Amino acid sequence: MNVDDIARYYPKLYHMAESGSWPSIKKHGLLSTTALLDFYQIEGQERLIIESQWRPESVKINHPIHGSAVIRDQKPLPEKTLTEIVDGMTASEYYKLLNSKTFFWVRRERLEGLLNARAYQNRKHTVLTLDTKSLVDKYRDQIWLSSINSGAAIYGSGRNASRRSVNTFKRISEYPFDELIKRKKEETIVELSVDYAVKDVSNYVTKVEDWIGYNPIETIWSK
Numbered sequence: 001m002n003v004d005d006i007a008r009y010y011p012k013l014y015h016m017a018e019s020g021s022w023p024s025i026k027k028h029g030l031l032s033t034t035a036l037l038d039f040y041q042i043e044g045q046e047r048l049i050i051e052s053q054w055r056p057e058s059v060k061i062n063h064p065i066h067g068s069a070v071i072r073d074q075k076p077l078p079e080k081t082l083t084e085i086v087d088g089m090t091a092s093e094y095y096k097l098l099n100s101k102t103f104f105w106v107r108r109e110r111l112e113g114l115l116n117a118r119a120y121q122n123r124k125h126t127v128l129t130l131d132t133k134s135l136v137d138k139y140r141d142q143i144w145l146s147s148i149n150s151g152a153a154i155y156g157s158g159r160n161a162s163r164r165s166v167n168t169f170k171r172i173s174e175y176p177f178d179e180l181i182k183r184k185k186e187e188t189i190v191e192l193s194v195d196y197a198v199k200d201v202s203n204y205v206t207k208v209e210d211w212i213g214y215n216p217i218e219t220i221w222s223k
Helices: 003-009 022-028 033-039 044-052 079-085 091-099 108-115 132-142 177-187
Strands: 012-018 059-063 067-071 101-105 124-131 143-146 191-195 205-212 215-222
Touching: 003 132, 012 108, 012 132, 022 124, 022 215, 033 044, 033 059, 033 067, 033 091, 044 091, 079 091, 091 101, 101 108, 108 124, 124 132, 124 215, 132 143, 132 191
Parallel strands: none
Antiparallel strands: 012 101, 012 124, 059 067, 101 191, 124 205, 143 191, 205 215
16 A cells, blocks of 8 residues: 555544643644653653553643643453453553554544544544645654554454454555455545654644534634
8 A cells, every 4th residue: 555545545534632632732742642641751650550551531640841631541442351352462562552652533434433432422522634645745654554443342342342463553555455445445444543643733634623422513723
């Protein structure tokens, strides 16, 4: 697969963020959990719990200069389920792998499904819409693609949920697009992720909205 193919099939990317987080994202960039912990200088046991264990609820962190930030929960991937479906690594290692990346949906339908999930449907969230081509052109060497929702075991059962491992994520040049499109069609790619952080993310954002459930309720910013 090549860079132009991604933009041709998926011209927009979507990121679901904590409500009210756009000013910080615009200033500091879109940071993975690992990057945010570095930025906030969180170390020791507090960092271990956040970065390498299941987060059933969102976690608030604080810094004397940077203020506070919220690290989102991982409700859809509890440790018991993950242990049953992860290959070649521990659950802790897989959580840490997820936390090292920033994630984007390549299809609006996936974004809407997450926003309308029971745990989130009555809460306000900030949604970033980005131009795929400009982001991929800049970050092509830091990008990973996945054919599953790597952060969720949708059925809540190790028997039915997709198995996952470090090989769930593949670089653009290694991604089996031609093989997958024959059977998955529009879901050939489910996620696009970038290593560590997209610190200049505002360069690629075309629109920022607040949503509740399926519904955008306010446009915060647009290009």
